[in-house]
Amino acid sequence: MTAISLSQLNDVTVGIRLGTAIQDKAMTVSRVGDRFTVAYDRERVSLDGAAMLSRSWLRTMGYTVAEIILEDHDPDLTALYRSCSKLRMNVEHAEGPLITEPVVKGRGEEWSYMVPKGWDLSDALSRLPSAFAAARPNIARNLSRIEQDRRESGGKIDQALDITVSLILETGDPEGVYDELALLFGRTPPESGESAV
Incomplete structure (x- = not known):
């Protein structure tokens, strides 16, 4: 993680x-x-x-x-x-x-x-x-998913999505970022392949 x-x-x-x-x-x-x-x-x-x-x-x-x-x-x-x-x-x-x-x-x-x-x-x-x-490819797929989440959220969680994108690009580890963010927010980490946001 x-x-x-x-x-x-x-x-x-x-x-x-x-x-x-x-x-x-x-x-x-x-x-x-x-x-x-x-x-x-x-x-x-x-x-x-x-x-x-x-x-x-x-x-x-x-x-x-x-x-x-x-x-x-x-x-x-x-x-x-x-x-x-x-x-x-x-x-x-x-x-x-x-x-x-x-x-x-x-x-x-x-x-x-x-x-x-x-x-x-x-x-x-x-x-x-x-x-x-x-x-x-893995980073690009995850960024594409996050952009889809951004469109569907109507701007309500843009700041959280921006932080998620920044962390994924910095760490190169989308799954680890999702797990860490889920723990920070007191949620169970997502199953592999799912978005945490």
Whole structure:
């Protein structure tokens, strides 16, 4: 069973923008409320690298990056980053013969959407759901079930569903999340394959 930690419930938004010419570090981080802003020097770190480093650093501080919003970047790139971040994935622009089309890859607990350099970003965004489902079928099935629950509930339990989605994406263990949530609410864990919400 998955043990749910408080840090997994501590979702934050990260805005990423280009730094100024006088910025003396590769990246600077500032915070207002539950939003962090990262300014990066593209001469010293790539956008992909800045996003991955931000996610890793915030995780060590007890935060989960639930959304990345690019500021003053190409709209298609911004949409791709935002969609991937909502699935708790990095974006990596890959070079070389191994990645010939957009694909989701995992390294340990980290997941990335690998997009060949120069690939049309709107096409990459349209391929994201199928690439995610191919790489993480159990997670995709559970997220689809939760979206169905959301439609049927008429908005009454959206916050609980948002928390459930966040935990499933963070842990990669839907059944463990359902069991843990059922225990938290004093219910018997659901039978395998059933939704707890």
